[in-house]
Amino acid sequence: MSKEIYAIHPPWLRVTHWLYVVAVVILVMSGWRIYDASPFFPFFIPKEITLGGWLGGALQWHFAAMWLLAVNGLIYLFFNIFSGRLWHKFFPLSLRAIVADLLDALKGKLSHADLSHYNALQRAAYLFAIADIIVIVLSGLVLWKSVQFPILRELLGGYEAARRVHFIGMSALVAFVGVHVAMVALVPRTLIAMIRGH
Amino acid sequence: MFPKKNRPMIANGDRVLKDAFKDVGKYIELPARRAFLQRSMTLGGLSLLTGCAITDDESVESALLAMSRFNNCVQGWLFDPNQLAPIYPESMITRPFPFNAYYGDDEVREVDAASFRLEVSGLVSDKHAWTLDELHALPQVDQVTRHICVEGWSAIGKWSGVPFTTFLRLVGADLDAKYVGFKCADDYYTSIDMATALHPQTQLTLSFDGQTLPARYGFPMKLRMPTKLGYKNPKHIQAIFVTNTYPGGYWEDRGYNWFGGS
Numbered sequence: 189m190s191k192e193i194y195a196i197h198p199p200w201l202r203v204t205h206w207l208y209v210v211a212v213v214i215l216v217m218s219g220w221r222i223y224d225a226s227p228f229f230p231f232f233i234p235k236e237i238t239l240g241g242w243l244g245g246a247l248q249w250h251f252a253a254m255w256l257l258a259v260n261g262l263i264y265l266f267f268n269i270f271s272g273r274l275w276h277k278f279f280p281l282s283l284r285a286i287v288a289d290l291l292d293a294l295k296g297k298l299s300h301a302d303l304s305h306y307n308a309l310q311r312a313a314y315l316f317a318i319a320d321i322i323v324i325v326l327s328g329l330v331l332w333k334s335v336q337f338p339i340l341r342e343l344l345g346g347y348e349a350a351r352r353v354h355f356i357g358m359s360a361l362v363a364f365v366g367v368h369v370a371m372v373a374l375v376p377r378t379l380i381a382m383i384r385g386h
Numbered sequence: 387m388f389p390k391k392n393r394p395m396i397a398n399g400d401r402v403l404k405d406a407f408k409d410v411g412k413y414i415e416l417p418a419r420r421a422f423l424q425r426s427m428t429l430g431g432l433s434l435l436t437g438c439a440i441t442d443d444e445s446v447e448s449a450l451l452a453m454s455r456f457n458n459c460v461q462g463w464l465f466d467p468n469q470l471a472p473i474y475p476e477s478m479i480t481r482p483f484p485f486n487a488y489y490g491d492d493e494v495r496e497v498d499a500a501s502f503r504l505e506v507s508g509l510v511s512d513k514h515a516w517t518l519d520e521l522h523a524l525p526q527v528d529q530v531t532r533h534i535c536v537e538g539w540s541a542i543g544k545w546s547g548v549p550f551t552t553f554l555r556l557v558g559a560d561l562d563a564k565y566v567g568f569k570c571a572d573d574y575y576t577s578i579d580m581a582t583a584l585h586p587q588t589q590l591t592l593s594f595d596g597q598t599l600p601a602r603y604g605f606p607m608k609l610r611m612p613t614k615l616g617y618k619n620p621k622h623i624q625a626i627f628v629t630n631t632y633p634g635g636y637w638e639d640r641g642y643n644w645f646g647g648s
Contacts, residue, residue, distance in 0.1 A: 225536075226538040247643065248450040248451070249450065251457050251643065252453035333461075335470070335471045335613045
């Protein structure tokens with residue numbers, strides 16, 4: 189019985205998932221306020237949807253929540269890799285399977301009968317989110333400590349390039365979250381599964 | 387809590403809450419309990435009623451400041467005194483170099499060169515005040531490095547001056563002290579960790595782009611640290627002191643991270 193209860197999402201996954209939510213919301217909203225101090229694209233983010241009130245406040249939120257994201261991310265990766273869940277849930281994955289599932293999804297034929305099984309689109313999307321967060325954390329490390337991580341800095345093309353990588357990484361994550369939440373709205377029992385585990 | 391007939395509307399929530407506090411005060415005389423009640427009302431009730439940001443909460447603020455202090459420690463620990471900031475070719479210098487201060491560029495302070503004396507105090511053996519000529523007589527070095535502002539933008543400039551480690555050794559500073567503090571002619575002040583003060587690229591800057599440091603960039607001198615954000619690089623320095631007592635800084639006291647750099 190208990191094995192079946194946790195068949196969909198083990199407790200560590202649910203805990204790290206919701207901690208991700210907290211960290212990402214704080215980091216994105218405070219990050220928008222930081223971006224507004226010196227925008228490098230021809231737009232700024234409306235202050236009403238940013239966090240921190242002013243640059244100094246936003247930086248305090250950002251430099252506090254970054255620890256939550258990084259530590260939570262490491263815990264997530266640790267459990268995911270060493271429990272074997274990463275390989276078991278996300279692989280095999282092929283471009284052909286992604287295209288096939290995408291076509292099915294567009295026709296409204298993609299099945300969600302078994303929530304414990306990720307289709308190819310989900311696998312690709314979640315793996316993308318994992319990789320994207322890694323890129324965001326590494327580019328953030330370059331922005332925070334540009335002198336102390338020279339190899340990482342040069343890999344990203346220098347300080348100014350790292351700013352753009354960090355911002356585009358954020359944009360991609362926000363786009364992922366948008367699709368993710370829309371999908372949850374379409375199949376609400378996935379939300380229950382992420383809270384209760386089954 | 388509210389009698390039914392006075393049930394508040396969101397629009398006049400403030401007034402209604404004040405009235406409610408008055409009523410509550412009749413029944414609760416203990417000041418501490420009253421203060422607690424008011425505070426919890428303010429946080430829970432008022433923020434809901436008025437939509438005030440939860441970030442105004444004092445406990446959130448002190449938690450964030452505690453994290454900022456923790457980050458100072460981590461950054462001190464991450465700091466490698468031998469790791470150099472990148473050097474750029476002169477062709478990459480940003481011209482014109484941006485002006486930035488806590489005031490506008492029409493309020494730039496003019497410092498009189500002839501009467502200027504740099505005060506040195508605190509944990510140093512030689513406390514004599516330096517003239518600009520004395521400082522110019524010391525060996526000078528150049529650097530073309532990237533200035534990174536806390537706002538995110540960056541610009542490459544060329545600064546020349548005395549390596550700060552040379553200066554600190556000349557005045558017999560206690561190199562085991564924790565902080566070096568700066569007081570400036572524009573009423574700015576800041577302080578840095580000793581490890582950064584002794585970093586090979588930390589420079590007591592007297593020239594910018596081959597010319598005497600212009601007023602807008604900090605005449606007669608600034609401290610240039612390519613390992614730190616702009617607000618850690620004081621301009622118009624008048625006094626330098628070495629201390630073990632945390633001196634804070636203009637922006638640091640307002641919430642910017644004290645270590646503030648790489």
